[in-house]
Amino acid sequence: MRLFRWLRWIWRLALLTLLVAIIAWLAQDSGSLEIRWRGWQLQTTALMGMGFVVAVAILTVLMDRLRRWLVGWPARRRDRRHTRRLEKGLNALSEGMLAMASGDTRQAQKLAGKASRFVKKEPLAMLLSAQSAEMGGDSATAQTLYHRMLDLPETRVPALRALLQQVAKNPDPTVGLAVARQAFALEPTINWVQEGLLVWLGLNHHWDDADQILQKMITDRHLTRAEGQRWRAVVLLQQAQQVPSTQQDARERLVAQAYRLAPSYRPVAIAYLGQLTAQAAQSGSRSGQSESRQTKTLLHKWWAIQPCKELLDLHEQLAPSEPFAHLRAAEALAAKKPLHPLSYLAVAQAALACKLWGKARQQLQAIVDLEPLPDAFRLMAALEKSEHGSKEAAYKWMDKASKTAEPAAWVCASCHHQAAEWTAICSSCHAVASLDLAGGEVDGGKDLEDEALASLPAVL
């Protein structure tokens, strides 16, 4: 660079020297110039004449420059104004973003208005206007702005995301489904668009369509293998619930298929166990007894991991009807998870049926000492009535039962929302297959899966 600069100076010096040399050479003999024209006469030196020509040339160039500068002046003024507006708009935009991040929605809205005055088509200005309107509680304006943003390719995706998030608060699931379908029509390959449609289809009980979207998500590799299997299992479970009771075989196949995909996910395992229990209850033959034994073993294994009311119900269906045999079955179950309130409950209700009042009372007292369980209070009431015929004591326990909330059975792993009933989609955060037993331990072990899979019918 430095060498280049030196060369340039040398070149300029050479030019200057040449110019001085030419002027000196011309000055040696300035010559003469005479112009005559229509009686008008000009006489001067040739050098002056040349100087005049050069001066005219320079003046012409300067005049042309001046003309161009004057012609371009309005455009330059426009450009300067545009730059100033852009600067103001972008400043308002960045201040607005900061205001929104600080939770000052009013200031953000004000700045969004200012920004969109200066930079009308700036996608960020539209987004700030819409989001600040939404944060300020004006969801109608926000919605209008989001819909306007759908027309621009660069703002379409954030607008769709915002619309899907907005509709999640709407209690009408058909509205959510309409928005999810619109989003899918515009952007069918985006992960969260597919998930949104799957969730809304599920919330509208369109489980067959939901299954199709889920297959697409799996094909597009938007889910891990484990997620894909678990999600598919819950969708199959929901599909099974929609199969008419006349098509028992189809229903059983779906549940078994779900279990094969996610045998360690408790809701699926419980549904499958329920199916096995129903089958065992139906068949009274020898093979039925062996099926029943297998089912009982599986139930005991799940009980050992974590007891729950659903498993207790299944146990009651499987257990023998003779009261003392029933008690022995309950004790065998309770032994799998001693000191658990539901283990005490299983034994207590069996003992009550055997009229073993002392045993029943001992078990129920153990529950009462552990946690307030409405079922235990109801059994206490039954015990007081049966053992002592004391209606007053029974009423006291019934009153206590009615005033005690049922413990939440299911909890969402994603938002910790508690629910009494299991659902495939969390009603609070719309996560798929996220509900599991409250206070639950880790998923069922691998050995359970292997055993469970071995018990599956060969028709799959």
Ligand SMILES: [Zn+2]
């Ligand atoms: Zn949730």
